Amino acid sequence: MQENRYSFIRTTQTESPQFDLLLEKVDALNVWPEYILNDRINMEYWERIYYEFPLFQFFLMDGDVLVANGNCVPLYLTKSERQNLSDRGWDWALEKAFIDKDKQSKVNTLCALQIAVNKNYQGQGISKLLLRFMKAIAREQKLKDFILPIRPSMKHLYPLQRMEDYMQWINEKGQPYDSWIRTHLNNGAKIVKVCKESMFVDGTVKQWEEWTGYTFQSSGKYIIPFALNPIEISIETNRGVYIEPNVWMQYNLDD
Template identity: 30%
Template sequence: MDELFGEGFPAFITADPEVKKYIARVREYFPHLDIILVSAAGDPAATGWGVPIAWTGAVADLPQSFADILRLAVEGHESGTDPDTFVICGGVVHPDLKGTGTATALLRALVESGQKHAMSRVLAPLRPTRKHLYPLISIDQYASWLRDDGLPFDPWLRLHVRAGGRVIALAPEAQTMTGSVQAWEEWAGIALPATGEYVIKDGMSVLRIDAAADVGMYVEPNIWVRHL
């Protein structure tokens, strides 16, 4: 799983300090919810993971950030709360298998995994796969873009909608990644010589650099989709 996710996501994806508070316990508590699809030859084809939470079903009660999702899962597990909602937290397909239907198979397996573990609701906070090409466009505007056939412009969102999902909310501040200027120069692959806003490779929004404080902050949006 780590190898596939390492290939499928930018280096800065792990720079959210709030997520770091919970991710180790997520891996410890919920390995049974990890999915790995293999090819006929037994090679890894795709992988995905998620966590169980208790949710009222009301849009107003959705977690406000990715870290909040993990916190609810961890705290619920530690307090013995029965979860009723499976949240798909990530999925990635081997680069050689993109466009082969493997992503649809992975999504189907993740939804079925939630049901199999007695959770009646399935949610996904999507990281739209083409938003990085439009970092200056708001997530509200981007999520509303449709193709001529009426399906979403974004491929990952389109796949979820085709599989029966529907957009129920937006998460403009799903993750906040922070790091030193040097760290961001390594992650972005460009020099960041002064305070200001920068468009960076794979960034869905702009990176804000404060040179005097030696810190960079990048806020990434998600799109909430409900399957069940």
């Protein structure tokens, strides 16, 4: 991989044509299913991170082509919070970033929320560049810790298995079975714990049918594409709920 062909961009000029074009390119990288995008915390806060935390969002370019983008937020964590990261994982981190900002808390932790890589550049070690850049951001901003609630990339193939069990699976080489867990461990991260309620999506039965293209005519659990757990449908209450587990990981910034 020729690293010098790529360039990182961070922009605080959020009203510039360049910024608007970058966001359009980021939207084109989106691989999330519609139901994930309807997580309440995501809907409330996500678009604001580019405007309120611009130094923590970045774009990796190959000329005019968007190779990847990364999204982080700064947090203030007490010693107790660092030692017992929230079971609400991704939702907690995104919401807390804005709460801490409103309180003008002295942030001390970087939390990565997303890494998205252009499909034409996958399998080329791009994620290693992005993680290295995230570490550089943490050091630049004088943050002490770097954490992230990751979504194991192959867990959706095994939605009936507990995350606590799945994250310990190994492949024929004795390495972590999940490719995304393996990537982070190979880059120096450690597994901290499962965050059992990292994302929470609640909607009517009709909304779930629109989000998934499925029909739900009986109460019970359903397996749907890309979900890490089954969803729970209740015809009686006209609700559907999806609770997604992620895995908290942590990097050593001294590496």
